[in-house]
Amino acid sequence: MKAVTWRGVNEIGVEDVPEPTILNDHDVIVEVGLSATCGSDLHLMGGYIPAMRGGDVLGHEFMGRVGEVGPGVTKHQVGDRVVVVSFVGCGKCWYCREGLWSLCDNGNPNPGLTDALWGQGIGGCYGKFPLGAVMNKALTLRGAQQHGHRYIPEILDRMSRDEVKTEHLATHVMALDDGPEGYRMFKEKEDGCVRAVFRPGG
Amino acid sequence: MTTSLGSVVSLAARAGSSVVRQVRSVVDPSHARPAGAERPASGWLVVTLVGEPSEIDTDRLHAPLAEFGDQLEVRVRAAPGGKGTELGARLRDRPSGSTLTRLSGSDPRADLRSALRRAKQLIEVGEVLVVDPGPHGERAPTPGGTLLEMWTRVAPQAGVR
Ligand SMILES: [Zn+2]
Numbered sequence A: 001m002k003a004v005t006w007r008g009v010n011e012i013g014v015e016d017v018p019e020p021t022i023l024n025d026h027d028v029i030v031e032v033g034l035s036a037t038c039g040s041d042l043h044l045m046g047g048y049i050p051a052m053r054g055g056d057v058l059g060h061e062f063m064g065r066v067g068e069v070g071p072g073v074t075k076h077q078v079g080d081r082v083v084v085v086s087f088v089g090c091g092k093c094w095y096c097r098e099g100l101w102s103l104c105d106n107g108n109p110n111p112g113l114t115d116a117l118w119g120q121g122i123g124g125c126y127g128k129f130p131l132g133a134v135m136n137k138a139l140t141l142r143g144a145q146q147h148g149h150r151y152i153p154e155i156l157d158r159m160s161r162d163e164v165k166t167e168h169l170a171t172h173v174m175a176l177d178d179g180p181e182g183y184r185m186f187k188e189k190e191d192g193c194v195r196a197v198f199r200p201g202g
Numbered sequence B: 001m002t003t004s005l006g007s008v009v010s011l012a013a014r015a016g017s018s019v020v021r022q023v024r025s026v027v028d029p030s031h032a033r034p035a036g037a038e039r040p041a042s043g044w045l046v047v048t049l050v051g052e053p054s055e056i057d058t059d060r061l062h063a064p065l066a067e068f069g070d071q072l073e074v075r076v077r078a079a080p081g082g083k084g085t086e087l088g089a090r091l092r093d094r095p096s097g098s099t100l101t102r103l104s105g106s107d108p109r110a111d112l113r114s115a116l117r118r119a120k121q122l123i124e125v126g127e128v129l130v131v132d133p134g135p136h137g138e139r140a141p142t143p144g145g146t147l148l149e150m151w152t153r154v155a156p157q158a159g160v161r
């Protein structure tokens, strides 16, 4: 599949990358319909997150259609339209049960360092695009994150009743091939760019 | 997600183990004095689990912990504040290792630390999270990336305690 990737400091590319596969029983693979730029991408782009590697896939705020489900998935089936929150939430730990998804105890594959920094392994984040099971290598900060999962149902409900409008945020909707240009415009806030949104389907 | 980058960097800069050690010695002054005189057992490593203490059968531990056999001592008790159950484990005849070896996952308890984390995931979720391999483009070597690869190899075993 095609993906927007980080090639180096302020250098964005479009590459062919391998298809994602189901790694966990509870994984789903989402065929991305739209993917938005996010302010945190600017940290990644500018090289402020030291662990970025050339070839890392960008984009962690996206929506689309479920294309494949793991054997443990009960809530979704192929064809469902979904909005994805970038945090990995196991749904079972104390934090997830309390709706504190971004504090999930079980979503961090590299807990050792964050144990040392913050006293506990913090939540992990889908750092890549589309939803493979790859994360932002545990570089998210516990406590500074929005529990997005909690609010999505309400926001979608209000959007369906026309009480919340979001069109004005997606100022620049582009093809995925225009990823480098979109990220540049987003960074420079050129042409009133609030969010560049990419449409992998063209 | 929006991270406060400044605080990440400053925290990282201040992350000297001395800070961690100070905090820890206030919380648990016993860590420096493991029980047993001649061949001390390692200190307790503990994870907090959802559910009641009665739900943990210490005679039928999950595979990652069961592998340690008689070497392992296990402790189960209610977590404070109604936050579930504390599952503690320590190895007999095994010292705790230095801060440096703990942080780099090369101390005598490194395997136990990893096993306890996997056991928690099995008990709570039913599977251990796998994240690699994930799709990526052509790899260009970067200093940070090399460090990350090294870290990813040791991280499951590494920890403060
Ligand atoms: Zn969780």
Ligand SMILES: [Zn+2]
Binding pocket: A038, A039, A040, A041, A060, A061, A086, B001, B002
């Ligand atoms: Zn974001």
